[in-house]
Amino acid sequence: MAGSAWTSALCKWESPDYEPSLPVSEKSNPLTCDIDRASAESIVKMLHRCDVQMFQEESEGTYQRLLSDQVVKTLAEVAKRAELILKDPQDSLVVLSGCGTSGRLAFLIAARFNRALRQLKQNPVYSYIIAGGDRALLSSQEAPEDDPKLGMLSLKKVCEGKKRVLFVGISCGLSAPFVAGQLDFCLQHPEVYTPVLIGFNPAHQARDEAMPGCTFTFHSVVQRMQEHANAFLINPAVGPEAISGSSRMKGGSATKILLEVVLSAAQAAAFSRTPVTCNGIVQHIGAHKRTVDVTYSECEGIAALVEAAGRSLQGGGCVCYLGWGSLAVLSLMDASECNPTFGADYEDVRGFISGGYAELNINEGSLTSLGPDFCIAHEDFLHLLLPRLTDKDTVLLIYTHCDDVGDVLKLARRVREKMVNLHAFYHQADGDTSAALQQDDINKLCLSTLNITWPAAAMPFCRQNRTLSSVSVPQQWELSTKLVLNAVSTGAHILKGKIYQNHMIDVQVTNSKLYRRATRLLQRLSGRPGPQCEEALLKAIYQVEELTGDIPSCDITTHTHKARSRTKVVPAALVCLLTGCSLVEAESHLKQRPIIREAVEELL
Numbered sequence: 001m002a003g004s005a006w007t008s009a010l011c012k013w014e015s016p017d018y019e020p021s022l023p024v025s026e027k028s029n030p031l032t033c034d035i036d037r038a039s040a041e042s043i044v045k046m047l048h049r050c051d052v053q054m055f056q057e058e059s060e061g062t063y064q065r066l067l068s069d070q071v072v073k074t075l076a077e078v079a080k081r082a083e084l085i086l087k088d089p090q091d092s093l094v095v096l097s098g099c100g101t102s103g104r105l106a107f108l109i110a111a112r113f114n115r116a117l118r119q120l121k122q123n124p125v126y127s128y129i130i131a132g133g134d135r136a137l138l139s140s141q142e143a144p145e146d147d148p149k150l151g152m153l154s155l156k157k158v159c160e161g162k163k164r165v166l167f168v169g170i171s172c173g174l175s176a177p178f179v180a181g182q183l184d185f186c187l188q189h190p191e192v193y194t195p196v197l198i199g200f201n202p203a204h205q206a207r208d209e210a211m212p213g214c215t216f217t218f219h220s221v222v223q224r225m226q227e228h229a230n231a232f233l234i235n236p237a238v239g240p241e242a243i244s245g246s247s248r249m250k251g252g253s254a255t256k257i258l259l260e261v262v263l264s265a266a267q268a269a270a271f272s273r274t275p276v277t278c279n280g281i282v283q284h285i286g287a288h289k290r291t292v293d294v295t296y297s298e299c300e301g302i303a304a305l306v307e308a309a310g311r312s313l314q315g316g317g318c319v320c321y322l323g324w325g326s327l328a329v330l331s332l333m334d335a336s337e338c339n340p341t342f343g344a345d346y347e348d349v350r351g352f353i354s355g356g357y358a359e360l361n362i363n364e365g366s367l368t369s370l371g372p373d374f375c376i377a378h379e380d381f382l383h384l385l386l387p388r389l390t391d392k393d394t395v396l397l398i399y400t401h402c403d404d405v406g407d408v409l410k411l412a413r414r415v416r417e418k419m420v421n422l423h424a425f426y427h428q429a430d431g432d433t434s435a436a437l438q439q440d441d442i443n444k445l446c447l448s449t450l451n452i453t454w455p456a457a458a459m460p461f462c463r464q465n466r467t468l469s470s471v472s473v474p475q476q477w478e479l480s481t482k483l484v485l486n487a488v489s490t491g492a493h494i495l496k497g498k499i500y501q502n503h504m505i506d507v508q509v510t511n512s513k514l515y516r517r518a519t520r521l522l523q524r525l526s527g528r529p530g531p532q533c534e535e536a537l538l539k540a541i542y543q544v545e546e547l548t549g550d551i552p553s554c555d556i557t558t559h560t561h562k563a564r565s566r567t568k569v570v571p572a573a574l575v576c577l578l579t580g581c582s583l584v585e586a587e588s589h590l591k592q593r594p595i596i597r598e599a600v601e602e603l604l
């Protein structure tokens with residue numbers, strides 16, 4: 001796309017006529033409408049432009065943005081609430097909660113800020129909740145997201161005996177019933193709870209769909225929050241996702257930015273005599289924007305990784321991330337999201353962390369007893385996976401020069417004995433030569449190396465104590481790593497042919513949000529009316545040619561439960577709608593054409 005076309009595509013989604021029935025988080029992004037046919041390098045460039053939209057300024061009062069005055073003011077107010085808790089933590093708690101990616105980020109941030117408190121000899125005050133419990137940190141558990149009562153009960157449990165709680169519920173689409181249940185509970189107990197909601201749609205686009213056993217909807221909870229003096233709504237628009245509805249991408253990045261901005265400001269105010277100011281918050285958001293730019297300035301290196309991973313997935317191989325420290329947590333997250341997002345098998349993209357569960361330090365301890373997909377230590381990789389790997393697979397080392405680079409080199413050698421398709425991705429401070437020799441050796445073992453070098457001034461603490469004043473540095477590495485890994489896994493699945501235009505056709509229909517999205521997608525691609533599309537979807541889920549008995553009258557929970565054990569339901573329903581063929585014929589059509597994009601394109 002030429003320069004001016006890009007500029008107009010950048011803002012097109014903001015027009016009131018652009019996909020008016022959809023909330024921003026579900027709209028398709030005009031910047032990526034042909035991402036399915038792009039080269040690895042073009043994919044990375046498109047993702048860059050999409051991510052830049054996060055920081056775009058508010059135009060003509062359409063949508064409020066990350067840097068809009070009202071958003072910055074609310075961030076400052078919430079930071080001041082957190083500061084009060086940090087200064088007087090007795091019987092108090094800051095709870096971060098969400099589903100899927102939002103819950104995983106709640107964990108990551110709570111863990112990091114608790115660590116910072118411990119370094120200051122303070123007691124931890126942060127807790128996280130993720131729908132589905134700790135197993136959802138590492139795998140797709142989409143069903144608990146639909147349960148508002150479960151959300152409320154898990155919040156009550158975490159807060160037992162507390163007298164003051166700052167509750168931050170995260171739902172990128174302002175849609176998860178699990179979070180709505182928690183916010184409703186907070187609003188009912190204002191003497192203890194101060195509710196904050198983070199999401200990326202305007203309030204009127206919050207989901208207004210009945211929830212099981214509830215008199216409220218997400219929308220009505222948001223309305224009540226707006227009327228409540230002691231409730232805070234942080235909901236800037238960040239533009240549609242590069243792959244429609246894939247809120248793990250910009251939604252996740254913006255969540256991370258917002259939480260870090262608020263909690264860093266609170267920590268600095270409580271312990272470094274730096275009062276919370278709007279200006280400080282704006283500066284901090286600006287630092288994240290620079291992180292995005294520095295990261296994507298390595299477009300070629302990122303594209304090389306996308307290509308390697310894409311080749312592996314195309315050839316039936318797998319992609320393994322071997323990470324150190326919090327970057328490894330991000331790699332575990334990215335890998336776990338491939339299953340619900342792309343209908344991938346858990347073996348397609350896997351993450352491993354140096355130190356395993358001891359390093360991860362989650363509420364429920366080690367989860368290895370849940371099965372091989374929960375074995376996440378590097379030792380597990382060496383024992384379970386490495387013996388099976390071939391040059392068809394891709395292994396990516398992910399670390400910083402503050403990690404044990406000697407250990408990285410050791411692992412690189414072990415992998416290289418078995419296969420050649422090894423790559424490295426690391427962060428380094430400009431001028432830091434402490435690990436140069438080992439890095440040279442790693443480079444020689446790898447087919448490609450992506451090195452992101454950060455200005456030394458921004459990294460005063462490397463190898464020293466990670467104090468609160470320098471908290472933004474690991475934040476930069478983490479955001480940068482998240483962007484790169486999201487690009488690698490998304491790009492690889494695009495190259496595998498999983499995406500049509502910028503829609504994920506083979507989406508797992510495992511909760512009500514995804515069920516609605518699937519129905520809408522069928523409508524969009526087939527041009528058929530909604531009820532007919534839903535009927536086709538149900539036939540594919542239940543694997544029947546006719547909807548008989550009580551199937552049509554069952555609720556969505558029953559449908560999505562059934563869909564958990566099924567694959568390719570949306571592509572099969574689409575083939576039926578487009579050709580009028582039977583389900584059996586549709587399934588055989590898809591079997592003969594394993595590349596979903598080609599199977600669909602042939603019929604459109």
Ligand code: F1P
Pocket residue numbers: 098099100101102142145170171172173174175176245246247248251337340513
């Ligand atoms: C939560 C979420 C996403 C996940 C998938 C299903 O969304 O679990 O993180 O990628 O789309 O929903 P939200 O409540 O943050 O909008």
